[in-house]
Amino acid sequence: MGKRSKGRKASNKGKRGGVGERSAKNASSSSSSHPSTCIKGKVPDFGSSSFSTSRIPNGGNYPTLYARYKSATRRFLDYMRTNVPNEIVGGDGENVHVNFLLAAADWMHIHNHAVDPAVLRDLKLCIRTRRRVADSMFDGGDGGHRYFLEVCVFCWTVMRLLPVAEITSTSTTTEQASREEGAGEEDNNMHNANRFSAFDVDGEEEEEEEDTDMFPTMAPRPQPAAANPVTVADLLNSDDRSDVILFLLTLDDLMGFVAGQYRVLVQNVTRHKRQGIPDSALIENLLDATIAANFALQSVQQLEMELRAQHEHLTTPCRLLATLILPEITAHVDAIVRQHGSKSCIKRSEIIAFLGDCMQCSFHNQSDSWNRNDSIVSDFVAQYEVNTTGSAELEQIFQGVLRITVLEISIKPDVGVEKMRQEMGRKTGIPNSSHSWLSRMKNIGGDRSIHHTVRILQLFAGVIDSCAPDKKLLMDPRRRGMFGNPNLPGRMTKIRDMDEILMSKLLPDWTNMCRHGIMGKIKLPRDSELCPFFVQLKSYVDNPGKPVTWSLAFGVHAALTSVLEVNHVLPEIVGTSKSVFDNYFVQATNAAQLSLNEKSSNINSSAVWKHNLSMISFLENFGLPVFDDLSLWNPLCAGTSISVLNFFGNIEGGCAIIDCQAQLRIVMYLYHGLIINGIIGEGDIPLLQILYNGFKKCKALWQGSLPKRGELVKMFWISFGMGLSDSKQMSENARLLARGGRLPSDGLFAQGVRLCRGRRMQPIEPAEISTSFRRVCERDFHDVVDKYHTPEQKKNSRGTEQYTVAVRTNDTLDHLEDEIQLHAINFIPAAYHLEQCVCSISRVLGWEGLLKSFKRDNNTDMRQGVAILFAQHLLGALDFAANPLNHTFQNVPGLIALSPSPKIVTGAAHFLQSYFERVPPQNMLWFQALDSGDDTKVEVIR
Numbered sequence: 006m007g008k009r010s011k012g013r014k015a016s017n018k019g020k021r022g023g024v025g026e027r028s029a030k031n032a033s034s035s036s037s038s039h040p041s042t043c044i045k046g047k048v049p050d051f052g053s054s055s056f057s058t059s060r061i062p063n064g065g066n067y068p069t070l071y072a073r074y075k076s077a078t079r080r081f082l083d084y085m086r087t088n089v090p091n092e093i094v095g096g097d098g099e100n101v102h103v104n105f106l107l108a109a110a111d112w113m114h115i116h117n118h119a120v121d122p123a124v125l126r127d128l129k130l131c132i133r134t135r136r137r138v139a140d141s142m143f144d145g146g147d148g149g150h151r152y153f154l155e156v157c158v159f160c161w162t163v164m165r166l167l168p169v170a171e172i173t174s175t176s177t178t179t180e181q182a183s184r185e186e187g188a189g190e191e192d193n194n195m196h197n198a199n200r201f202s203a204f205d206v207d208g209e210e211e212e213e214e215e216d217t218d219m220f221p222t223m224a225p226r227p228q229p230a231a232a233n234p235v236t237v238a239d240l241l242n243s244d245d246r247s248d249v250i251l252f253l254l255t256l257d258d259l260m261g262f263v264a265g266q267y268r269v270l271v272q273n274v275t276r277h278k279r280q281g282i283p284d285s286a287l288i289e290n291l292l293d294a295t296i297a298a299n300f301a302l303q304s305v306q307q308l309e310m311e312l313r314a315q316h317e318h319l320t321t322p323c324r325l326l327a328t329l330i331l332p333e334i335t336a337h338v339d340a341i342v343r344q345h346g347s348k349s350c351i352k353r354s355e356i357i358a359f360l361g362d363c364m365q366c367s368f369h370n371q372s373d374s375w376n377r378n379d380s381i382v383s384d385f386v387a388q389y390e391v392n393t394t395g396s397a398e399l400e401q402i403f404q405g406v407l408r409i410t411v412l413e414i415s416i417k418p419d420v421g422v423e424k425m426r427q428e429m430g431r432k433t434g435i436p437n438s439s440h441s442w443l444s445r446m447k448n449i450g451g452d453r454s455i456h457h458t459v460r461i462l463q464l465f466a467g468v469i470d471s472c473a474p475d476k477k478l479l480m481d482p483r484r485r486g487m488f489g490n491p492n493l494p495g496r497m498t499k500i501r502d503m504d505e506i507l508m509s510k511l512l513p514d515w516t517n518m519c520r521h522g523i524m525g526k527i528k529l530p531r532d533s534e535l536c537p538f539f540v541q542l543k544s545y546v547d548n549p550g551k552p553v554t555w556s557l558a559f560g561v562h563a564a565l566t567s568v569l570e571v572n573h574v575l576p577e578i579v580g581t582s583k584s585v586f587d588n589y590f591v592q593a594t595n596a597a598q599l600s601l602n603e604k605s606s607n608i609n610s611s612a613v614w615k616h617n618l619s620m621i622s623f624l625e626n627f628g629l630p631v632f633d634d635l636s637l638w639n640p641l642c643a644g645t646s647i648s649v650l651n652f653f654g655n656i657e658g659g660c661a662i663i664d665c666q667a668q669l670r671i672v673m674y675l676y677h678g679l680i681i682n683g684i685i686g687e688g689d690i691p692l693l694q695i696l697y698n699g700f701k702k703c704k705a706l707w708q709g710s711l712p713k714r715g716e717l718v719k720m721f722w723i724s725f726g727m728g729l730s731d732s733k734q735m736s737e738n739a740r741l742l743a744r745g746g747r748l749p750s751d752g753l754f755a756q757g758v759r760l761c762r763g764r765r766m767q768p769i770e771p772a773e774i775s776t777s778f779r780r781v782c783e784r785d786f787h788d789v790v791d792k793y794h795t796p797e798q799k800k801n802s803r804g805t806e807q808y809t810v811a812v813r814t815n816d817t818l819d820h821l822e823d824e825i826q827l828h829a830i831n832f833i834p835a836a837y838h839l840e841q842c843v844c845s846i847s848r849v850l851g852w853e854g855l856l857k858s859f860k861r862d863n864n865t866d867m868r869q870g871v872a873i874l875f876a877q878h879l880l881g882a883l884d885f886a887a888n889p890l891n892h893t894f895q896n897v898p899g900l901i902a903l904s905p906s907p908k909i910v911t912g913a914a915h916f917l918q919s920y921f922e923r924v925p926p927q928n929m930l931w932f933q934a935l936d937s938g939d940d941t942k943v944e945v946i947r
Contacts, residue, residue, distance in 0.1 A: 043631050048526055049620040073804055074134040075244065075315065077127035082237055084124045085109045085160075100236055104229040106156050110163040119170040128164065129220065130804060132157050136219055138250045150247060153240055155227040162224045245316045245354070249328045252312055253446060256455065256559060258807045259301040260448035262814065262946045263563050266294035267570035267640060269944040274574045284581045285932040288647060289825050291582065295644030296781060296821070297814045297946070298563045302537045304806050306556045318354040321552040322459045323368060324361030330409075330442055331360050334402060341402075345395025348388075359385050363403050365552065367410040368463040373470070375550045414457045415439055416464075416504055417488050440501075449562065452499040458565065459558045461504060465512045466549035478516050480509045497572075503565050506635065511564070514636035519546040523626040534782050535649045538564070538641065560641075567640035579634050582643035589650060589831055589931040590625045593618070596834035596928075605844045605853065606666065607866060608837075613665040618833065621654040621662075648781075651828055655931075656778050659832025660769040666868050667725065667766065668839040670706055671875055673697060674721050675846075675913060678883035681714055684890060684914050690921050692929060696835065699827030703774050705767040717884040721876050726764030739881030743892065758869065775828070777821040780813065789816040793945045811946040829934035838929065842920050847871055849916045850879070850909055882910050890914075 086094050086101070089109040094101055113120070135154045270290040277286050312319055319325050327335075338356045342348075362381055369376040377384070382403050386396045408425065415422040426437045440457060443450025472478045488504040497503055518524055524543050532540050538560035545557050571578055597618060600608050608614050627646040628637060636642065663669050676693050679685045688694050700706055705724065712720040718739040722732035741747075772779040779785045791799070791812045802808040821828070847853060852874050859870035886892040889910045 043629050044523070044526060044626050046619065046623050046626075049616070049623050074130055077130040081124060081127045081131055081157075082106075084121065084127075088118065089113065100238055103153055103156055103235050103237060103240060106160055107226065107229060110160045113167060114163050117168065119168045120164050121170050125161075125164060125169075128157060128161055132161060133219060133801075133804075134251065135247065137254070138247045150240070152227060152235065155224075158221065158224045159226055161220055162222060165220075165222075245319060245357070246328050246332065248312060248315060249319070249325050252308060252325070252555075253329070253443060253449065255308060255806050256305060256555070257443075257446035257448045257450070259304060259810060260453075260455075260559070260562065260566060262807075262810065263294065263298045263301055264448060264566050264570050265944045265946065266290070266297045267567050270294055270578070270640065271571050271574050274571075274577055278577075282935070283933040284577065285585050286935055287578065287581055288585055288932040289822070289935065291578070291640065291644045292648055292651065292821060292828075293818050293944070294567070294640060295648045296777075296817055297944075298560075298567075298641055298644070299534070299537055299648075299781070300810050300814050300817075302541075302556060302560050302563065303533075304810050305559045306537070308806060309555045316354070318358045320358075321361060321365060322456065322555055322558065323365040323552070324358055325555075326442065326456060327361035327364055328357050331357075331406070334360060334406070338399070338402060341395045341398050342389050342391060345392045345398075347390035351389060360402075360406060363406040364410050365463075367407045368460045370464055370467040373467040412437060413439055413442055414454065414460045416457075416460070416501070448566070452501075453562075453566065453569075454500060455558055455562050457501055458562045459553050461507055462512075462545070462553045462558060462561060465508060466545070466553070468512075469516055469546055469549040472516075474520060477521065478513045480513055485509065497569060500562070500565055500569070503568065507561075507565070510633050511636050511639075514632040515542050516546050518629075518632060518636075519543045522629055522632070523623075526626070527623075529649070529653070531653055531782050534784060535653055536645045538645055564639055564641040568635075571640050575639075578640055578643065579638040582638045582640075582647065583628065583634065585932045586628050586643075586647060586650065589655070590622065592831045592928060592931055593622065593833040596831075596837040600837050600840070603841055603844055605847070605856075605867070606840050607868065608666050608840050611665045613661050614836075617658045617662045617665075621650075621658045621833065624650050624654050652778055652782055655832050656775055656828070657771045657782070659836075660771045660774070663832045663836040663839065664705075664766075664769055665836065666840055666843070667872060668836065668843045669696070669700070669769075670721070670724055670766075671843050671872065672839050672917075673700060673706055674717060674724075674880060675875075675883075675917065677711060678717050678880055679910075679914050679917070682883055682889050682910075684910065685918065690918055692830075692835075692921050692924060692926065693917075695826045695830055699774050699824065699830075700769075703769055705769045705773070715884060717880050718876050721880055724766070725872060725876075726766045735876065736884070739877045740885040742877060743881045743885035744887075758873075775820075775824050777817050777824055777828075780817040780820065786813050786816075789813060791815070792819070814946050825934045826936065829930050829932050831929055831931040834929045838921070838924055842917065843871060845920060846913055846916055847874075849912055850874075879909055879913055886910075 085106055086109075089112045093108045093112055094105050112118070132154065135150065135157070138150075270287065270293075273290050274287050276282075277284070312325075319328065335353065335356050338360065339351065339353065342351050342356075359381075362377065366376060366378045366381060369378075371378070382396070382400050385391075386399060391399065411419055411422055412426055412429070415426075426439075429437045440451055440454040442456065443454060447453070449455035469478070488508045489502065490505065519539075519542055523529075524539055529536070537556075541554070541557040541560045545553070568575060600606070627649065637646070672693070673696065676685075676690070676697055680687055687697075701711065708720060708723055716736075719732045719736035722735050723729065727735065772783055772785070780789075789812055793815055794802070794808070794812070799808075802811075847856060852871070855874070856867050856870045859867065882889050882892040891908060892910055893908055
């Protein structure tokens with residue numbers, strides 16, 4: 006994990022087992038201050054909105070490490086079986102012993118066999134992944150897997166020296182290997198080019214110097230196992246434990262990414278306070294951390310689905326933990342069933358499922374209807390027809406599993422646990438510590454054990470189930486302190502320190518939000534991208550009887566981690582987040598009210614304005630004051646609500662609002678025309694410069710590169726929806742007018758109205774103005790760039806979920822940093838002020854009378870008349886006049902008589918500058934954005 010410093014300063018341009026009945030009965034229901042009665046506004050029709058969709062099909066998915074390394078292992082084994090004589094293999098299919106690999110490698114060495122390079126890549130991936138599992142914990146895994154790893158390493162030392170076979174274009178093995186090995190490569194069902202080619206290591210991997218510890222040049226020949234040698238089938242079928250370890254290691258790394266972002270947030274809050282930078286500058290770091298958390302959570306969701314696809318029995322966290330923690334007990338149960346059961350054929354996966362479900366019983370309340378505490382052993386005994394002796398032994402194992410589990414993840418209401426722990430310590434002579442199962446995983450183990458979070462969530466599911474869906478869930482105040490001391494968050498250091506807050510505040514409020522708040526009222530577009538944590542919470546609340554998922558546990562754990570990491574600055578983050586969120590809607594409401602005063606504008610009759618304003622305003626319900634501040638404004642939830650408001654509300658909805666009357670196009674073309682003529686300089690009007698920089702790549706406005714002098718009128722009309730030929734004709738007419746020519750024979754407006762008839766402006770795509778939006782909302786990563794991993798880091802991490810998430814996150818945050826000035830603009834007041842500016846320029850230049858007659862004579866929207874006068878005269882002067890600043894209306898008696906400012910470019914330029922100088926930045930900037938200057942830290946994920 007590394008950090009980089011970026012020069013950034015505050016911009017001066019625009020500042021301003023249950024625990025029994027006691028836990029199940031902690032909840033009470035109430036209808037007072039019911040959240041559903043506090044919802045603001047009518048629920049908008051989100052379904053009728055047109056949202057841009059990803060240009061990359063299936064953009065969020067990529068093959069996980071499970072699929073890649075398992076496929077690589079199978080291909081390597083298949084290659085070795087099919088490329089040596091049958092007598093060396095000594096069997097058919099997957100029933101052959103892995104010992105045959107030693108003989109096969111020897112045979113290839115003797116015959117100087119040419120090796121397919123794709124097979125070498127498969128072998129390296131197999132070794133790299135299995136080595137990671139072996140080095141992580143549990144003394145390198147079980148004996149069979151350790152032996153197989155030694156065999157693979159030996160095969161590598163032999164095969165790396167063999168000649169390389171020619172690669173043919175029809176080589177199926179090579180094609181498959183390239184699909185599987187490349188990090189983040191296309192799903193095999195996709196037909197477009199590699200979206201994640203930026204993740205690949207430059208150059209041929211075989212030419213790179215390998216880690217000699219992982220890929221030694223020489224290795225001793227392993228001694229073949231004489232008794233019960235491992236078969237290929239046994240190896241592949243028992244890979245669930247290795248996959249579980251990989252899964253948990255990945256979760257630990259991903260949680261580390263999230264924690265790192267919050268640590269940097271704390272550093273920056275402290276630094277900003279010391280340097281006098283406004284508090285709202287923390288919003289960028291808060292968005293950074295939320296993006297990292299969302300990308301990590303999305304990866305966990307995919308990993309969880311892939312793990313279940315690979316191992317159908319690993320459907321719950323408890324079954325996964327049983328696979329990891331109880332291998333000896335698994336073998337013991339197998340022996341009991343074989344000795345005392347009539348059905349001696351039992352799969353290992355069925356035993357793991359049984360033990361995991363036994364463990365699950367201690368995660369539930371005694372009163373939960375889904376708790377199988379009384380029936381789980383008898384059901385298993387009946388299924389496998391186990392006799393009374395075996396049944397008694399299985400009951401002892403069940404009770405032992407319950408004790409092991411409650412000792413590992415004990416909570417305050419567990420009675421007698423500490424006494425039991427002391428007794429076990431005396432008997433064994435070894436201290437019995439809690440939260441030790443994942444002790445080597447610092448982000449999801451030990452004091453931050455994620456399975457502790459799983460248990461708390463599973464217990465609270467019973468509380469949710471006991472409260473009627475139409476009632477508000479409240480914790481009984483008489484139970485205060487039942488789960489621990491209600492400490493102030495700043496004094497907490499462990500995940501379990503937060504049990505009381507989680508059970509008494511966070512989970513009740515989150516439940517009420519999902520049932521009665523905004524998440525219970527709408528299905529938000531892009532919710533999987535912008536608020537996956539809220540989506541997981543909603544599913545949990547709606548289905549309390551289902552086992553908790555790893556994805557939900559990861560999301561809740563990330564929220565708790567965010568609180569622990571920000572620690573002493575939590576009050577500032579809570580207060581600032583709430584203030585910034587509320588400020589957005591205050592600005593929006595004020596702008597909407599002011600727009601009613603502009604009589605010459607039709608903005609309030611615009612369907613686009615009304616619909617999107619209603620849609621964005623409804624998002625204010627994410628901050629309903631009926632919920633506790635810590636529930637709403639803890640760093641993860643605050644960042645999630647602000648992220649939804651920023652990307653979905655302000656950027657996506659705002660892109661429709663800000664140009665609903667073509668006001669953005671008109672002002673941007675005027676500003677650009679003044680700049681290229683040297684009349685004003687870039688940056689002279691700071692608020693407009695932010696918009697100008699942000700919309701420079703918008704095809705709807707510019708159709709490509711920014712127009713030069715002589716192209717302004719033509720490109721304006723194209724952006725206005727006119728065809729190329731007609732736009733050229735309008736441009737030629739403007740050129741003639743600017744140089745003293747006469748009006749067209751059919752009059753000032755007639756030609757423009759005729760050529761504009763049936764036109765349709767291209768809408769502004771938010772993905773064109775914001776790459777971070779494209780990354781976050783459309784999950785389009787086809788052009789990401791890895792700027793931070795060294796070649797060595799790339800080589801060691803390619804193909805892992807951690808690398809994919811790291812590259813995506815770093816690239817997205819880099820783009821957000823570049824765009825943050827635009828994100829800080831509230832597009833609703835921006836739309837109002839741009840509209841007000843256009844209307845005012847029409848008055849300043851004396852166009853009002855002509856526009857009223859235009860509307861009367863043509864029965865057409867007045868804005869079309871504004872566009873004609875603007876393009877043909879004002880923009881035409883900037884495009885074609887010999888001296889635009891001194892240009893006056895020529896041969897246009899009506900305009901000359903009406904205009905109080907005959908030098909139209911000078912008048913427009915002065916007004917544009919003076920208008921936006923009078924707009925207080927605090928009316929348009931909803932948080933403080935930073936640009937280059939200080940030592941603000943940015944977390945780079947490696």
